[in-house]
Amino acid sequence: MRLHHRLKEKVLESVSSVLPITVIVLILSITIAPLTPGALILFIFGAVLLILGMGFFTLGVDMSMIPMGEGIGVQMSKSKTILISLAVCLILGILITVAEPDLQVLANQVPAVPNPVLIFTVAAGVGIFLLLAEVRMLFQIPLSYTLVFFYAIIFLMAFCTPDSFVPVSFDSGGVTTGPVTVPFIMALGIGMASVRSDKNSNSDSFGLIALCSIGPVMAVLLLGIFYHPSETVYAPSEIAVIATTKDAAREFLTGIPHYAGEVTTALLPIILLFLVFQLLFRRFHRHQLLKIVSGLVYTYIGLILFLTGVNVGFMPAGQHIGAAIAQSPYKVLLIPIGMLIGYFIVKAEPAVLVLTKQVEEISNGSISQKSIEHSLSIGIALSVGIAMIRILTGISIMWFLIPGYLISLIMTFFVPQIFTGIAFDSGGVASGPMTATFLLPLAMGACEAVGGNILTDAFGIVAMVAMTPLCTIQLLGLSSRLKEHLPPRQPRAKEEVEDCILYFDAED
Template identity: 60%
Template sequence: MNLYQNRFAEKLREALTAVSPTIGIVLLLSFTIAPIPPSILLLFLFGAVMLIVGMMFFTLGAELAMTPVGERIGTRIAQSRKLGIVLLLCFVLGFVITISEPDLQVLAEQVPSVPNAVLIVAVAAGVGVFLMIAMLRMLFSKTLRMLLIIFYLLIFALAFFVPDDFISVAFDSGGVTTGPMTVPFIMALGVGFAAVRSDKHAEDDSFGLVALCSIGPILAVLLLGLLYHPENTAYTPSEIPVIRDSVELWKYFATGLPQYIEEIAISLLPIVAFFAVFQIISLKMKGRALLKVVIGILYTYVGLVLFLTGVNVGFMPAGNYLGETIAGLSYRWVLIPIGMVIGYFIVKAEPAVYVLKEQVEEITSGAISGEAMGLSLSLGVAASIGLAMIRVLTGISIFWFILPGYFIALCLSFFVPKIFTAIAFDSGGVASGPMTATFLLPFAMGACQAVGGNIVQDAFGVVAMVAMTPLITIQVMGAIYKYRSEHTEDSGPVEASYLDTWADDDIIEL
């Protein structure tokens, strides 16, 4: 019992540390240049409390259940030695996990041109196919770099034939579908696969699964753009609620809570069913190990319900109103630095980021620290939100940012250790989670509405920008480490933190 109390206290501290800066920034803006009505401020603060408690439960649940179950399933699938079964299970698992992703439901509601069910099934199939490709890469030790170059060339070639209204949404879908449900499972699956391989680069190849699985949704939505030609693709923003007292505040959250209780239950059901079947047939976990997983799944469920209720009900109205108010100022350019500051801190509150940082520290035995990862992600997201706000204010096409951004990222992959490329492209999907979709996207929408822009073309794409810039910043970090290692080889023994063996790509073997 004391152990669990200590773990809860640790996770609560992490959640408070992650969310407090964002709360502070919003409060500072509300009392200075962007006054917020009391009703929206109350929604935001109440939502922040739910978000913190939800993050505490979710991170503990992912640690207890999602990660170990993913590793065990990955190990058993790889041990089957039957390629057909491996690929079939990977497709089913990718499909099931993606349908379980709450962020995908949010995206589907925001795309007026395609029926929700069609979009969800297409995106889930895209993730399933690319999880199969990712596993084939691991099984046959193929280079991630070449696959990324081939598929992104295909994406950009296809994008030239797709209507403009689909492009931003397509790139957004790649980031949104790798959220708090998908990332723990897919990353742990890669670790499980790597455990079966005996070569020295197996652990390097355990990264890159999220990177490849992020490509599937982009291609799926671009293909849908070729098939669907709707006359009206205009997006209608939701109305900002008016709350007069605390009773109405509670009623507003009480109305939203049952919706997410049901939604997360439906989302978790396929994963639980898949685990139950695998447990009976293959895993056969017993006693404390099985109880720990069950408790972890319950924690994950409670955490996601509280987290998504808090961000959807409390954060979305505040983000939308702030963006609209700041963009309505005579000095609307201030939207760019404010967006960058919010982006720097808000990525720290993404649940999947914690999973990635812990996984990276574990696989690299601390050689790549969680702090360095966090700093790189924060800098990348800050830059991406600044660029996104420039798009909102000017209406510049997303192509002018995405094309050079991915070109730079793919070029960097030739000059940095392989593991940094894999982690960087994984980080792109991880950084663009529910906090981005439910605060930064409404923030951009509100600003776009205030300046009279096209919301579908100019505001959408924020998630895509957030997913792109970490590819560059983390690989830059890899280039710095490689430079240090090459220039310390002749100066005698150095600390392990300089990663002195990385010059030969033996990154893990310190």
């Protein structure tokens, strides 16, 4: 298939993903949450950039990030020196995390801790746990045991950390697994597992994102215990004054160079690492290299368009809608509206498209993209609904995180292992740029309007978005296991059917 045809297909896919959330916001803007003309223009322009960006990004990932990650993963698994593979995992985890755009955004919102301290703390957590993920695969340690062990430590640490720092710690686990890191790390896991031929190789290809999401939480909790931060304040972005469409276009044109710099910083470590890998092992041929380079260009363009669209166009709309609904006499509508937005917004996360496609391919179609997308949507809808309840009532996030993780960890012992890996990977994947730039401002706008504590009530929505899919996707796995044990329905014998027909005819 020609490249422009594939690009057209990807753009059409992104239209179907972005259109529902766009329609919901437009309906809200003419009913209970009217937007200013400027904010509405920014949102519409942002939606267009979002659609184009997702199209370019998903095509680019197919052509570049996935082959690169799988190639490095296969070569690492073939290496006779385990220490070299572990060192590569550590360095790779640190490099790609330092460059993750979402982490830079989070660091700017936590003034109590200097940016470099928070960024390198999180990066060290990801690097160490990517190394541990490689160890788990080498020694074939069940993912469920690993998750139970580390989450038990996390919740013990949470009780020793200042309350105001706990939501930031759990949010950091979500923002580190963004659109740059997810495709590469997932492909790395698939490559490492593909060398093995045992029955658990497909299951073990998932789970790297899950463990890489644990590392930052644990690292930032340690930072909170020993660094003694005095305050952690989130500074909401100022909404630009837009009088004409020319002003709106200027906002986007001003934003593009900034996000181009962020994407360059994010992709450069992966590209340099790949160049070193290629020079050492000569794994890819000339034709494959040209395809990868073309794919990197598409990925680069797509991420710039996507990040510009969501940051400039979606953030003001989310903040304004949250405040408008909370200030109305019908503030309880925050819960159903938030759930509706959550259900559809996950479909617009670029990394989600990558995950669902990888799941369908690895499972040979037995786990469909639609089933994973539906389970994810239900999970995010629940998480946003709970976040809105927290804003209206001020309930501590721990009342939801502890039972949620406890249920999800218990379920790991009853569902097929591949569903555990997918579920815990999806938690990190779902909490991407759309959560940070639309759902978080939505929660903060609502929290500010009702006079709540933004730090403890609004912050933490990323953590909730990362937690609920663990349950919904494992429920999908549990239902598939139960179906396997149900006896197949036996068709009625021909004679029985004829007797039934004769009986009903006689009754007539």
